[in-house]
Amino acid sequence: MKKVNIGGVPEHFNLAWYLTLKNGDYKKEHINLRWHDYAGGTGAMCKALRNKEIDIAVILTEGIIKDIIAGNPSKIVQTFVDTPLIWGIHVAHSSSYKTIEDLKGTKAAISRYGSGSHLMAYINAENNEWDLEKDLDFEIIKNLEGAVDGLTSGKADYFLWEKFTTKPLVDDGVFRHIGNCPSPWPCFVIAVREDFIESNKADLKTILEIINNTTTEFKEIPSIDKTIANRYKQQLEDVQDWLNITEWSQSLIDKQTIMTVQKQLHMLNIIPEIVDYKKLTCKL
Structure with a gap:
């Protein structure tokens, strides 16, 4: 069974990963997906990708774009949450x-x-x-x-x-x-180390297919609002507001959005240059 390490913030955005793991969906496909919480957020996950502690990260769009330009050997393979943070x-x-x-x-x-x-x-x-x-x-x-x-x-x-x-x-x-x-762009993307993409493309496609099937129907899961409220110690009405304004994605982030993020980061001197779309993304 192939072991795959994935990281993300311990927040309600990532409940779909928890549900698919709890259900054993990846093990049914002979993938041992191991989730790692990163309370330190994007910076901590960028470091973990660079150090090969994780293969995949569910990470803030602007943060991973900045770090790939700074030399992180990873690529964005999909938008995860399409709405702004x-x-x-x-x-x-x-x-x-x-x-x-x-x-x-x-x-x-x-x-x-x-x-x-x-x-x-x-x-x-x-x-x-x-x-x-x-x-x-x-x-x-x-x-x-x-x-x-x-x-x-x-x-x-x-x-x-x-x-x-x-x-x-x-x-x-x-x-x-x-x-x-x-944030003036989709908030979370899925980023993967380049060497992992090259050697494990089939497993990666399977992982994305499983999570995408769940996020497509996430809002229709019975009592999902109560589950989130209980698990993340939030008020039910706050969770319902959040569900109303949040949309997941099952596709790769587009060129225009990547350019919008880069232009903003470049204007603020957060990145030294604007790079080609293909340097930041990988279409599986």
């Missing part, structure tokens, strides 16, 4: 900051440089016409747990993270939500 902008509950404009020139908590929380802090600054050199400062906090400590202790002033994931912390009075910054 709604990044919530959060401060400590007791913070004096009330609006996004109040955050100009303060310190953003980020999981690591090159992470989604880092890149989206730039997008937020650009959206609000801040000076990208003078008005941005960063504190590395590694993960959501680190963000709680960082904001509560005052080491950092604000934190961008997926709105629904952080909602329980808002409900509990740890964070205060003061705005949103949606």
Whole structure:
């Protein structure tokens, strides 16, 4: 049986992977798919792909594009979630900051440089016409747990993270939500190491076929809203809102979207150059 390692964030977006694993769908096809949670997000998964700790990553679009251009020997093989990620902008509950404009020139908590929380802090600054050199400062906090400590202790002033994931912390009075910054593109893609694609194309196609069959019908799964609410400790109405605005994909990200992401990252000096579509993607 072929062993395959896959990584992703331990969030509701990836429940479809958990369900297919629990059901033994991959083992029926003689594939031993092993899931690894990466609470550190995109930066941690980019590192794991480079180190061959995982073969596949369910990862933020902008983060993996940046890292492939920086030398990560991987390719995007499919969009996973077609809709934008709604990044919530959060401060400590007791913070004096009330609006996004109040955050100009303060310190953003980020999981690591090159992470989604880092890149989206730039997008937020650009959206609000801040000076990208003078008005941005960063504190590395590694993960959501680190963000709680960082904001509560005052080491950092604000934190961008997926709105629904952080909602329980808002409900509990740890964070205060003061705005949103949606990603201007599909949020999650499936990226695979190039050497794995070359030597395991048939298994990879099988894995994608299984997950795509599940995401196609994900919203029709009986009581899926209650399952998500219970598993991820979220309010049922929040989960229902999230399901209403979220669409999965079963196809490869298109050229125009790849160009849109690159133009934005290049304008913000996050990537040094715009590269060809084929350098970033692989059609199976």
